Amino acid sequence: MASARVDLDGNPIKAMTICMIGAGGFIGSHLCEKLMAETPHTVLAVDVYNDKIKHLLEPAGSHPWSDRIQFHRLNIKHDSRLEGLIKMADLTINLAAICTPADYNTRPLDTIYSNFIDALPVVKYCSENGKRLIHFSTCEVYGKTIGSFLPKDSPLRQDPEYYVLKEDASPCIFGSIEKQRWSYACAKQLIERLIYAEGAENGMEFSIVRPFNWIGPRMDFIPGIDGPSEGVPRVLACFSNNLLRHEPLKLVDGGQSQRTFVYIKDAIEAVLLMIENPARANGHIFNVGNPNNEVTVRQLAEMMIQVYSKVSGEPSLEVPTVDVSSQEFYGVGYDDSDKRIPDMTIINRQLGWNPKTSLWDLLESTLTYQHRTYAEAVKQAIAKPAAN
């Protein structure tokens, strides 16, 4: 299998060692799965947790890939083993971050440290040791669209020039400092600028990924089941939790914001192309999203309600959604991106990648997984207090 693999220019792909930081998270778990199942590469998986990749690690020695994945439980904030792991690898992929919006305005210091300060040594070790880096940034670095500042009735709001987000042309538009929502985006922007400067001044080989709402199985947690009861995950898990508990889905500020969602399995294909085509990927910033899957958050809720009813066989609630203010839901200092359509020119040109899965299809497979994984545990958790 391995010897037949070629890159986009027809050259054989050599097996490499990848230091993957944040490998135990949502994206990391899917990337590890893909690398183990379809490539000859070795992964040094770094994280503080490994629950989401346990199926790849255990039982020890039992998988065809067992000698190609090692888990290193370490916190990159304070662990001297990090440099050694980066030195052992050909490529480092940094996914580690606090990346749930509920944290940005309530734990801004942790958010800024996690997304900027903690990423600094990773960049430094890569640069000093001549190692390639793929760093995970975010679509949030674009902030708000130019169009959102135009008068509500301006026809220019319909012009893609005013809303499509382009890596090499769009500005990064954040709110004021007291809108602490932007602490995450701002920290990600600064680390992007630092990596870019390491490339320009010191010749570091890098690619920056800007994911546009990747969703799928294993994203975040279900509060009170495999995460804190009071925790607020990203929207897919919030809405899944409401559906599993037969509660109305909460629409923040009426659910008018727009998002494009891409299936995790499509997006992972793009990352694999970056890993295996360094000559095409180095020096670039890549939007990775699905511009065809745009909905308002309200439309997402409506579609998830329909899909969940189909996959669970349960009827939907008579009043399936409820509006909540952002202050009530996220607290003071929240703000939002109005619209996120990725321009796909660069990733198309460099890597020939295109997303395939429609929003309906990706929700169907994801909610089937959510139902199968959590429905019973949620039922028991709901029944418990009544029994006491």
Ligand SMILES: NC(=O)c1ccc[n+]([C@@H]2O[C@H](COP(=O)([O-])OP(=O)(O)OC[C@H]3O[C@@H](n4cnc5c(N)ncnc54)[C@H](O)[C@@H]3O)[C@@H](O)[C@H]2O)c1
């Ligand atoms: N999922 C998306 O749609 C999306 C969108 C935009 C950006 N991103 C970015 O992609 C990256 C991965 O996102 P994800 O969705 O997989 O999030 P995730 O929270 O599931 O994964 C992040 C992982 O990093 C680990 N981590 C955090 N701090 C660490 C530390 N100090 N030491 C060791 N491990 C640490 C966490 O334990 C977690 O397993 C993040 O940088 C995020 O900002 C994701």
Ligand SMILES: O=c1ccn([C@@H]2O[C@H](COP(=O)(O)OP(=O)(O)O[C@H]3OC[C@@H](O)[C@H](O)[C@H]3O)[C@@H](O)[C@H]2O)c(=O)[nH]1
């Ligand atoms: O229960 C909920 C949860 C969320 N929402 C809304 O749904 C939208 C999407 O919320 P998400 O939690 O997925 O977070 P966002 O899309 O705003 O940001 C995310 O996207 C890019 C990544 O960098 C991060 O993973 C995260 O910041 C927001 O408008 C939010 O206000 C609800 O209406 N109800």
